[in-house]
Amino acid sequence: xxxxxxxxxxxxxxxxxxxxxxxxxxxxxxxxxxxxxxxxxxxxxxxxxxxxxxxxxxxxxxxxxxxxxxxxxxxxxxxxxxxxxxxxxxxxxxxxxxxxxxxxxxxxxxxxxxxxxxxxxxxxxxxxxxxxxxxxxxxxxxxxxxxxxxxxxxxxxxxxxxxxxxxxxxxxxxxxxxxxxxxxxxxxxxxxxxxxxxxxxxxxxxxxxxxxxxxxxxxxxxxxxxxxxxxxxxxxxxxxxxxxxxxxxxxxxxxxxxxxxxxxxxxxxxxxxxxxxxxxxxxxxxxxxxxxxxxxxxxxxxxxxxxxxxxxxxxxxxxxxxxxxxxxxxxxxxxxx
Numbered sequence: 001x002x003x004x005x006x007x008x009x010x011x012x013x014x015x016x017x018x019x020x021x022x023x024x025x026x027x028x029x030x031x032x033x034x035x036x037x038x039x040x041x042x043x044x045x046x047x048x049x050x051x052x053x054x055x056x057x058x059x060x061x062x063x064x065x066x067x068x069x070x071x072x073x074x075x076x077x078x079x080x081x082x083x084x085x086x087x088x089x090x091x092x093x094x095x096x097x098x099x100x101x102x103x104x105x106x107x108x109x110x111x112x113x114x115x116x117x118x119x120x121x122x123x124x125x126x127x128x129x130x131x132x133x134x135x136x137x138x139x140x141x142x143x144x145x146x147x148x149x150x151x152x153x154x155x156x157x158x159x160x161x162x163x164x165x166x167x168x169x170x171x172x173x174x175x176x177x178x179x180x181x182x183x184x185x186x187x188x189x190x191x192x193x194x195x196x197x198x199x200x201x202x203x204x205x206x207x208x209x210x211x212x213x214x215x216x217x218x219x220x221x222x223x224x225x226x227x228x229x230x231x232x233x234x235x236x237x238x239x240x241x242x243x244x245x246x247x248x249x250x251x252x253x254x255x256x257x258x259x260x261x262x263x264x265x266x267x268x269x270x271x272x273x274x275x276x277x278x279x280x281x282x283x284x285x286x287x288x289x290x291x292x293x294x295x296x297x298x299x300x301x302x303x304x305x306x307x308x309x310x311x312x313x314x315x316x317x318x319x320x321x322x323x324x325x326x327x328x329x330x331x332x333x334x335x336x337x
Contacts, residue, residue, distance in 0.1 A: 052091025
């Protein structure tokens, strides 16, 4: 029996009787991060990192849980578990599992570029590595985020000169805070959709520094929004919520903007290639750094990426069916289910 198995409820460690990011209610759940497809309501007991705790508690309410620091070892029925930075969002972790000399790492979602906000990705040596493949094709190769933020700043300045609001569609948890931390806030005021501001408030209370933002309410007038940068959830950019803006340019920050035609199909004026998931190069670098001989590929281009790992890199790679979703342009993946 493998140390970790893929079951109808989630990734299961039979030796310890615990699940990692389960998608059905279980007794004991180890959670990699706060996005809704990885941290679900209904488990009897949760374990996650201390820095992930505020958002997860905010989303899930009154839950039984414990927290750990990165690198801290927790032993359950003779199995050792430790959480290591995944670089995906604040508090995100890879979970290392060791039993009788065998080591597996369940990476959840991750990116290898240090965004300056999340805890930077840390390669963890193992025998078997469970990896996402959201952007597991060679076409997905990210620019350095500094260049992307320069593009966003220039777009904002031009819109400001034209008397327009600059509305950018971002996830309420992770992408929104990354954009806030990366843009030049001296350009002008920044307004936020309520779901984004709720998450901002949680993170500020835990000591994370973000620039000043103003929640958009009914009291905010259209004139107040002219020239400002507006962070909105993806669903809001296609809803009646947009009617409050008299003049606006709409952008989307997503890895999917690397595909020609995606921006046009989303009726956006600008697309910014910015993702909290590893690109093709990052996925391959991460796998190499683990030294893993076996790789299990989850959500994304699972079949194609697993085949590449087998045929081109000579690894023992296979795909696993999960209910994780990766990066979506249709869901907000926010802190408000």
